[in-house]
Amino acid sequence: xxxxxxxxxxxxxxxxxxVTLSCTYDTSESNYYLFWYKQPPSRQxxxxxxxxxxxxxxxxxxxxxxxxxxxxxxFSLKIxxxxxxxxxxxxxxxxxxxxxxxxxxxxxxxxxxxxx
Amino acid sequence: xxxxxxxPSHQVTQMGQEVILRCVPISNHLYFYxxxxxxxxxxxxxxxxxxxxxxxxxxxxxxxxxxxxPDGSNFTLKIRSxxxxxxxxxxxxxxxxxxGGxxxxxxxxxxxx
Numbered sequence: 001x002x003x004x005x006x007x008x009x010x011x012x013x014x015x016x017x018x019v020t021l022s023c024t025y026d027t028s029e030s031n032y033y034l035f036w037y038k039q040p041p042s043r044q045x046x047x048x049x050x051x052x053x054x055x056x057x058x059x060x061x062x063x064x065x066x067x068x069x070x071x072x073x074x075f076s077l078k079i080x081x082x083x084x085x086x087x088x089x090x091x092x093x094x095x096x097x098x099x100x101x102x103x104x105x106x107x108x109x110x111x112x113x114x115x116x
Numbered sequence: 117x118x119x120x121x122x123x124p125s126h127q128v129t130q131m132g133q134e135v136i137l138r139c140v141p142i143s144n145h146l147y148f149y150x151x152x153x154x155x156x157x158x159x160x161x162x163x164x165x166x167x168x169x170x171x172x173x174x175x176x177x178x179x180x181x182x183x184x185x186p187d188g189s190n191f192t193l194k195i196r197s198x199x200x201x202x203x204x205x206x207x208x209x210x211x212x213x214x215x216g217g218x219x220x221x222x223x224x225x226x227x228x229x
Contacts, residue, residue: 033215043205045159045220052215091159095215101164101172102147102214108158 002027004094006107013082014115020067021077021110023092030054031097034068034075035104040088048090051075053097079112087114118142122208122221129198129228137193137224139208148191149209149218150183152176159207165191198228 003026013019025034036048051059051068058066063083067076079086092107121140129135141148150162163173163183170183180196191210195202205225209218 033217035217037220042222043153043225044222045207045209045218047217047219050215050217097215101166102149102211102218103161103164103172104149104151104159104218105161106159 002094002096002105004092004105004107006092006110008110009108010111010113012113012115013079015082015084017082018078018080019082019112021079021090021092021112023075023077023107025073025075025092025094025107027073027094029096029098033095033097034066035093035095036064036066036075036077037091037093037106038086038088039091039109040085045091049077082114084114084116086112088112118219120208120210120219120221122206122224124224125222126225127227129226131200131228132197135195135198135226137195137206137208137226139191139193139221140189141191141208141210142212142219143189145210145212145219147171147211147214148185149211150193151207151209151220153205153207153223155204162193162206195226198226200228202226203228 032053034051038046063080089109093104148165153159164171182194205223208221211218
């Protein structure tokens with residue numbers, strides 16, 4: 001069964017600094033998708049970034065980028081120029097590429113605190 | 117930007133009562149989901165719905181749960197006889213295609229007393 005592991009329960013960073021959140025996953029498939037979701041105190045789930053496993057190029061969205069290491073099954077999120085509004089819980093998620101359900105498998109989450 | 121709308125935002129119910137959580141997915145989306153998050157824990161898959169039927173359900177989604185898309189716009193989750201351990205945040209989500217990422221609703225906080 002696929003699993004997603006986030007080994008950092010909590011992290012903190014100073015405003016304007018860069019922080020990297022770790023995620024590893026386990027799968028025997030070659031076709032899949034990976035996501036990072038942000039959950040601020042409002043508890044809304046917000047898509048931050050997505051990565052298709054068949055693409056070697058790392059995804060970027062403004063200040064957010066990923067380091068996708070397919071062989072190592074690692075998918076870390078880098079947040080540059082951290083802002084107070086980045087304070088949230090961040091979830092890494094895996095989705096089968098061949099599934100007809102699109103189910104997401106989430107990691108345990110990392111709580112990120114951005115300090116002024 | 118299109119949104120997934122969930123109502124109510126918070127519901128308190130007595131143990132053993134039936135609850136219906138309501139969701140309006142994005143209109144051109146084809147895949148619909150319910151997830152659950154017990155406070156402070158990870159988000160867990162409950163059920164996926166495609167082409168007017170359940171496409172997958174988790175072990176959590178036992179006989180007390182059911183889903184319905186009664187009128188082509190609403191997507192409901194019914195819990196027939198609530199238990200204390202059903203207290204959680206319930207998220208509805210929809211997507212247009214596989215791999216595109218979901219749009220989540222803002223969630224319904226269910227408290228069973």
